[in-house]
Amino acid sequence: MIPWKNTTMEFGAIAKLFHWTGAAAFIAAYAVVYYVIWFMDDTSPEALPVLNVHWVLGMIVGLSVLPRLLWRLVNVQPDQPHASDAEAWLAHAAHWGLYVLLILMPLTGYIGTDAATDFGAFALPNFRETALFGWIETRWGITWEAFEPPVDAIHHVVGKWIAWIVVALHVAAALFHHVVRRDGVLTRMLPGRSAA
Structure with missing residues (x-):
């Protein structure tokens, strides 16, 4: 049986749930947005419900990070395999x-999108309509037209170039540990697996 909390040998069920839920939502968000880019006109009204799925998945990723980090901080982390300092x-x-x-x-x-995120049971207002953006606009005199393009550019540059590299390195490292090192680093994070 998989323990709920981490041990020095493996990740517990909660850490695995955070990891695989976040990974699935992150990958699905990419799949949805690339579907829009490749097969739809992203400015058309028909694209909005599909883009909303991308936004919902992105919010799931973002909102799960804080509890995930807190869980990491209050739990023991599994022992690292023997490795050099580097x-x-x-x-x-x-x-x-x-x-x-x-x-x-x-x-x-989120802060670069001028549309609400509809979760079905409720909707998250777009950032432009929040009190925080109203304060930014009043305090620094920044209009939405000046605020949105650089934020959107960061989102697209990181998403198009940096994110792929970071994720690919993570996957490659996991496979390296599994295939070359055979040290159990990958298997201790797999769902349904226990080192016990």
């Missing part, structure tokens, strides 16, 4: 790079 540093940096990505992409996506 490898340990790279692994640590890569994990925190993933967290930055999981925060930056949903944040820039």
Whole structure:
């Protein structure tokens, strides 16, 4: 039986749930937005419901990061396999790079979108209509027309170029540990698997 909390040998059920739910939502958000880019006119009214699915998935990713980080901080982390100091540093940096990505992409996506995110039972207002943007506009005299393009540019540049590299390195590292090192790093995060 898989423990709920992490142990020194493996990740617990909660950490695995956060990992795989976030990964699935992140990948699905990419699939949806590339469907719009490749097969639809993203300015047409027909694209809006499909883009809304992208926004919902992005919000799921973004809103799950804080509890995921808190869970990581209050839990023991499984022991790292034997590695050089450089490898340990790279692994640590890569994990925190993933967290930055999981925060930056949903944040820039939300604050750079001029449309509400409809979850069905409720809708999250667009950032332009929030009190926070009203304060930014009043305090610094920044209009939406000046605010949105650089935020949108960050979202697209990171999403189009940086995110792929970070995710690809994460997958490659997991496969390297599994195929070359055979040290159990990948299997201890697989759902339904227990080291016990």
